[in-house]
Amino acid sequence: MSVTIAVQLVVNGILLGGVYALAAFGLSLIFGVSGVLNLAHGEFLMGGGLLVWLAWDLTGLNPFLLTAMIAPLAFGAGYLFEKGLIRPLAQRKEHVRLASAVLVTLGAALMMEDIADFLSLNTQYEKSVDLFLPTIVLDKVYLPSLKLVILGLVLALIAGLFLFLKRTYLGLAVQAVTQNRRGALLNGVNTVRINAIAFGIGTVLAAVAGGFEVVDTYVAPNIGLPLTLKYLCIIVMGGLGSFAGVALGGIIIGLGEAIVGFFQPAWGQTVAFLLLVAILLIRPKGLFGR
């Protein structure tokens, strides 16, 4: 294997892992705050992607601009999702709550997938936005500038999320609830509201990632649950609730898929799950778990 190919694979892996990490951050935020594994997370990504596609098809505006425009919509959707479906489960015993949350979010995921499928009858199944940007060639390594733009936006969003979590009152409240719900409550944090806000922000991240996906590859009604599983792998691998872990998990999975997919295309999709099982064997609470 030549050095060029190795560098190319690493570049591809990081570009792939970036978008994974973005959506996985959203899922991790939701889990950290509310303790709920949101199996409908990938559906919000799918929904965001389809909305961007629809708006682009109608108006022809820049898809990145459209992605920014659907963000408030996604926030509202996530907020209401929490309010209607997750909040009623809060008082249950722990293992009952885990199972109920699985059922509710799974049922919602099935519904969203089927409705999206129904609405896209008579149109092409896999929707993508054509946006051509030139590819930069740097010493035989191909750098698709579209992916670079996306990676830049992902990094900017992650930086923004960090600033939000570290610098604003709301962000600190989110962190406080993640660390200790009762302690946060005793210090005057409105934990119920924080739950809904975390769902809103997490959903925005998923929908934005969907906007990137529809530009970069494609979005179809059936991509939701498999993606949710991949994100779950990423956040469990990194350690539930750890942001550094999510970033590392996203990169590891992106690299793994790029490298294995290059040599054995059929095994590319297996990597995430094999890595997850392998890492959990060594560290049962994930790479950064406490």
Place this chain on the structure above:
Amino acid sequence: MKRAHALLLLLVVLLLAIPAAPIESRTYVLQVLTFMFVSVVLAQSYDIVGGQMGYVNLGHITFFAVGAYAFGILFNLNMGLLASLALGTAVVVVFAALISYPFFRLRGAYFSLAAFGLVKLMEQLTINLGWLTGGSNGLKVTPGNRVLAMYYASLGVVAAVVVASWLIERSRLGLALKTIREDEEVAEDFGVPTFRVKAQALILSAVFPAIIGGLYTWYINFIDPNQVYGLSVALTPVAMAMLGGSGVLVGPVLGAVFLYLMQELIYTQTAHLHGAMMGLVIVLVGLFMPGGLVRLGPVARVLRRLGLTVEEA
């Protein structure tokens, strides 16, 4: 208890007699009931780990799928029905024993997720190991008309899994499982060998899906990865057990019967949006029935009168 016995006897006689009943479209009825029995076995066996022990095992379907594939491969080697079933089940038991060590190092949400990941992993392995499993083209076994035989066989497995759950619940093992569900640390401090107990429970809950998986392959002659590992297939038993009432003996049975009939109704009566309607049913169960059907007031009263205890969720 006597009334419960009489009712049970009546039910058994009725189910045994159905194939002889002079009804139209007998084959269809038998088929619907057979698939219902498959669902009951999956839901009830899930509940040994999911309900009695409180570990939400989202990967339960892997036992069914591995059993189905192991049976198909062995049966195609001309092993004969019983030998293939026995060996296929043995394969699944070994599989369950092997995964119990890594997976039970995890708890709560971690366990559920890793188990869910296992479904996908096994599906990918099945697709990629084409020389063994036929890959995404699926696996065929020699066909035959097995409607009647399968009806009785699956009914037998239903009986076996219900009796086994009942015995487990009353045994020392059942007590250990319940202790683990309520508080694993305390259980360990009081001398419950948690690791061994959890492995035993997982193996016991794997045996029945393995058998029914083998029979399933034998019955429908053809399986492919999506059919046995598909996400909705994988998660329906969990939903059924929850719907009926996890942790109560007849809960998963009721849930499986109810949800299966619901599914059959939705699929035969409406043209579109089957998945959305199933999703809605699952959402409503999760939202409004944490304890499941068996803990609803009127149902619980009837069950108590029949001598079946129903604890609070």
